[in-house]
Amino acid sequence: MDELAQKELLERVPPGTRVLVKDFETVDHQGTTRVRTPEIELHCTQCNGDRFFAPTEVGAFAGKRQPLDTFLVYVCRNCRKSMKTYALAGEYDEQEKKWSVFKYGEDPSFGPPTPARAITLIGPDRDQFLKGRRCENQGLGVGAFVYYRRVVENQKNRIFDEILRVSQHLGVDEQLTTELEAAKKEVQFTKAVEAIKHALPQSLLVNGHNPLLLLHSALSAGVHELTDAQCLELASSIRIVLIEFAERLSLAIKDEAELNNAVNRLAHRK
Numbered sequence: 001m002d003e004l005a006q007k008e009l010l011e012r013v014p015p016g017t018r019v020l021v022k023d024f025e026t027v028d029h030q031g032t033t034r035v036r037t038p039e040i041e042l043h044c045t046q047c048n049g050d051r052f053f054a055p056t057e058v059g060a061f062a063g064k065r066q067p068l069d070t071f072l073v074y075v076c077r078n079c080r081k082s083m084k085t086y087a088l089a090g091e092y093d094e095q096e097k098k099w100s101v102f103k104y105g106e107d108p109s110f111g112p113p114t115p116a117r118a119i120t121l122i123g124p125d126r127d128q129f130l131k132g133r134r135c136e137n138q139g140l141g142v143g144a145f146v147y148y149r150r151v152v153e154n155q156k157n158r159i160f161d162e163i164l165r166v167s168q169h170l171g172v173d174e175q176l177t178t179e180l181e182a183a184k185k186e187v188q189f190t191k192a193v194e195a196i197k198h199a200l201p202q203s204l205l206v207n208g209h210n211p212l213l214l215l216h217s218a219l220s221a222g223v224h225e226l227t228d229a230q231c232l233e234l235a236s237s238i239r240i241v242l243i244e245f246a247e248r249l250s251l252a253i254k255d256e257a258e259l260n261n262a263v264n265r266l267a268h269r270k
Helices: 006-012 116-137 143-153 156-170 175-183 191-195 211-219 230-266
Strands: 017-021 026-029 033-035 038-044 049-055 068-076 083-093 097-105
Touching: 006 017, 006 038, 033 068, 038 068, 083 116, 116 156, 116 175, 116 230, 143 156, 143 211, 143 230, 156 191, 156 230, 191 211, 211 230
Parallel strands: none
Antiparallel strands: 017 097, 026 033, 038 049, 049 068, 068 083, 083 097
């Protein structure tokens, strides 16, 4: 069983996991042994960034080292609006001389939020994507992979329409536009990608790679040929690339618009 600090348990461990916590208890100013409630760092949806969160109350009594169930409630120290609640079960392990802690769950859900641009790109399959995210958080590799693949396959035309919109805005080669239009007619995402021979605009590449080819590589894998761990790794990669691609699509138009405005201002400056 993994051994972690209480801060790591709250920040990094997904629900449904049991770990040994080396500093689960602490002694307060009155000499009472309680569940430790360390300051933690999480993403704050109100502040739209990582912020420090502080506990709203002292931890539950843990002096007798009896099995306990407890809620820990945190609030963002910056905005004082975003809340985070954890449900934990603790049992003292006499052999290890440490607390064995099970994380029942947390609200809001574990993990960083999905950016709005990615949600816009996948459109009607938002709920399917979030189900995949929950599977990924819980270490369910096959489930996460299947959900993400379904989202990409279902929303293939939305993805290609967005690429077309950005490509036309950037004034790319007409041949690429023709290939993208033809690719939309393919039923499967992987076959659609194979129909595209021309490169995407440089601004849409992810670390120098065509994101469509990256997704194609992941989605073409047969789920029955992979272990759950391998599916989990692929699912995580699909999510990261899809989110980054959504960001690139949005920024490509924004950057072009800002550049045009800057050029116009300087060109017409008297």
